[in-house]
Amino acid sequence: MIDSDFLNGLTVSEAREKMIDEIAARKLGKKETFFRLRDWGISRQRYWGCPIPIVHCEKCGSVPLNDSDLPLKLPADVEFLGTGNPLDLHPSWKHTKCPICGGDATRETDTLYKFVDYSWYFLRFCTKCESEDYLDKKSAAHWMPVDQYIGGVEHAILHLLYARFFTKALADCGLVDIREPFKNLFTQGMVCSVTYRKEDGTWLFPGEVKKNDNGEFVVAETGEKVIVGRIEKMSKSKKNVVDPEIIVKNYGADALRLFVMSDTPPERDFCWTDEGLDGSWRFVNRVWRLFVYLKSKGVRADKISDVNFDSLDKDLQTLFKSLHKTVKNVTNAFEERAMNKSIAFIREFVNVVYACMEKAESNASLFSIVVRDLIKLLAPITPYLCEESWRDFGFSGLVSKNSWPTFNEKYVATDTIQLPIQVCGKLRGTIEIDPNLSEDEIFDAALKVSNVQNAINGKPIRKKIFVKGKIVNFVV
DSSP, X not given: OOSOGGGTTOOHHHHHHHXXXXXXXTTSOOOOOOOOOOOOOOEESSSSSEEOOEEEETTTEEEEOOGGGOSOOOOSOOOOXXXXXXXXHOSSTTEEEOTTTOOEEEEOOOEEOHHHHHTTHHHHTTXXXXXXXXXXXXXXXXXXXXXXXXXXXXXXXXXXXXXXXXXHHXXXXXXXXXXXXXXXXXXXXXXXXXXXXXXXXXXXXXXXXXXXXXXXXXXXXXXXXXXXXXXXXXXXXXXXXXXXXXXXXXXXXXXXXXXXXXXXXXXXXXXXXXXXXXHHHHHXXXXXXXHHHHHXXXXXXXXXXXXXXXXXXXXXXXXXXXXXXXXXXXHHXXXXXXXXXXXXXXXXXXXXXXXXXXXXXXXXXXXXXXXXXXXXXXXXXXXXXXXXXXXXXXXXXXXXXXXXXXXXXXXXXXXXXXXXXXXXXXXXXXXXXXXTSOHHHHHHHHHTSHHHHHHHTXXXXXXXXXXTTXXXXXXX
């Protein structure tokens, strides 16, 4: 992106395409896409899953059921003994007659793995429930393809691959007209947590572990020594999971949602910590206390009217501008799927509101606008808090059905910008400058930063790079 000839100023994806084009133009290579499809075992020896409509006859072999015998349903009176397949152990369900010869036969007791359903259910969802057809070509054409696919990295190599395979196969069969089921892919990170084991290797749930007086982890009931393992993806097998019912009961669903979305960018792995959950719970309570106070000072939906910006004092002008800036930043963050950024912007704005909320009683109109838009911004993150607050302040309907807040660019514009300063690509500091300064003036200001001077250390500057509004870089 920097100091790379024809790639200067490009994004990574743009540079990748540019390099491919350049290689092709120089006749050094060409662009190719490689596909690899591995064999896939689609059946399991267990009760959970779709029954396979095949019967096994000694005379006729493996025979599919007649259409009139579909759908084949699993029996409800199965016993789960902990060993073996409950369907194979069922006394009557597996025994049937051959659809061809009418002789004794046994049903297939394997069931289809869940990914078989997952690989085409989005097409089924397009079809009305009362339809006898499992796929409706016209409805699928109307709703498909899916606008946004969101899944973990495991989905990208399993479900996503086979969902595309199924869609293409169904298209080849003439059942749908589309060949690609999804427009966009977003791969989210995994939720991770620390693992605990006994000395014999038995995995333990976090609730089974406690710290003793010496600060050592032990089994809560027996006091046995516990081995604290590394942080790994949450899984039932390693028991490093948390019970959402307990969390919702103790903290509320809003605090849980806020914590999960605020910790890291959604594409990165997310490390579960009780301290982080406590922090989110405290913020939810802080917002609630703010709403309670403002309501007591007469802030209500019927108090909203136009605000004369020039008539506001300095603190309230800062609040008004901060509101517009926050709406813009949160909107952009949501568009970029950067929920953690949107929450950070909202936290900053709540601090600004707290700084001048004693002026709410004499400025009910301004604070009513502030409350209205703050509730709207928080609603996708903490819906329970926001719907109740929306009603308490006298707003009509559901906040989730109201329009998204808007901002005025006039109140968003800032007098200065912050520029990161690099030396040979390494960040050495930032400067706050007037965006209208010339490049030479910006370079002069950057060279006055002490960390920059130390990094240059008297060496001659071979190149000065300025990407407007983004970065300054000195190459020595």
